[in-house]
Amino acid sequence: MAPKVFVITYSVYGHVNKLASSVVKGLQKTGGVQVSQFQFPETLNSTILKAIHAAPKPDIPEITVDKLAEADGILFGFPTRYGNAPAQVRAFLDSTGGLFAKASLYGKAGGVFFSTASQHGGQEVTASSFMSNLVHQGMVYVPIGYKSPHLSDLSEIVGGSAWGAGTIAANDGSRQPSEKELAIAEFQGEEFAKVVKKLAGK
Template sequence: MTRSSRLGKHLCDGKRCAAALDVYRYLTNRSETDYHPRAPGRSQRQRPTGYGRSPSGCTGARHSQGQDMTHTKILIVFYSRAGSTEALALAVAAGASAAGAEVRIRRAREIVAPEIMQAVPGWTEQAERMNANYESPSLNDAEWADAIIFGTPTRFGSVASEVKAYIDGLGGLWAKGRLDGKAGSVFGATSSTHGGNESTLLSLYNPLAHLGMVIVPLGYGDPVMFAAGTPYGATHASMGDSILPDEAHLAVARYQGRRVTEVARALRCSPLSAVESVSTN
């Protein structure tokens, strides 16, 4: 009897408990089988195609033949109306790049009516400027990335609908398991000091968990965290769009980019990257 089998039986007090054994195998990668949650229509439980070690060693969690796996791939998806969240996104990108990542920055597009935008001074002009500078996020971007970092302004204590609309469109990738095991992280901005920064970031943790992403908080692993930001992600209060993030808040965002890159790189060689395809019997 293998060690995983012995522990699996122990977890069930000696009874046959396939579910507990499956969990142990999945988390420890100790046995020949590594199950993946079944998506609708699947006849087998398996890791998504593309996961695993390349022939040259553990160089990428999503290896595909002929693909350059030199750099960890970071996708930053943000929405910004007046520039605060954009500034944080650029700082996150700078931190990730400094850690050796290949970075794509994408801005989610407006979903509100033009007349609503025109009623807010500068919204239309800022949107046109940013949309000219950043592509809109795509499904290919999400599948390409080793990690996805979402940035959002607060909307009544929760994520902006523009960012949520993009997340809601990831259902097809979710069903195929294409996002499972990727690193995920969040950052955001509010208009006032107590405008909901932390609740907004925490509200984004929910869809990341459903997508199967490995959530990467900041904690207090760097001295910059004692000057600004939150343990959940970089933040900023714009005081009614009157100020942009200062150096202390940008330093937190750069740290977030570095941290997520390091975690995503480590996940490439984690047990989650093992390629297995077994029947459900």
């Protein structure tokens, strides 16, 4: 059976979900993995979501702790919150103690992609501050390095880094993921699928 890759996102204004579509495209391009998309459970109520003009949630299932254990590789996508993962992501991960106790995620591949409002708003620190979640579960972090030429492109603003794909949303959320950022996200999906297959001995 093909190894399973889960792409799990949290997004308020849709930027991270747009990156996720390209990540999925890349995973499918490499092929040989079974790809499923999930979202982290929301903790904000509908009144608050309306007040902050949140985008409608995508039509994908919410991740559960039991489901998480089925994955062979997991790509986590989220916007920064002061250089950290959002509380919604962390609240879900705080409920994975049972998986930790059984080492259910041990040796599985993990990667991250992200969004910030500003160019220097913490893309890399958001990824690095998430690392202990992977490390303490014994997961194998899969970065993307600098193989994609778009990551070294200085001709325009390009989000993302060696740590993972990224986009820059602007303070009012008006900037959308650029072609280069989406290409990096697709590249991340392609490369991640290769590593998951290697880890699974496929």
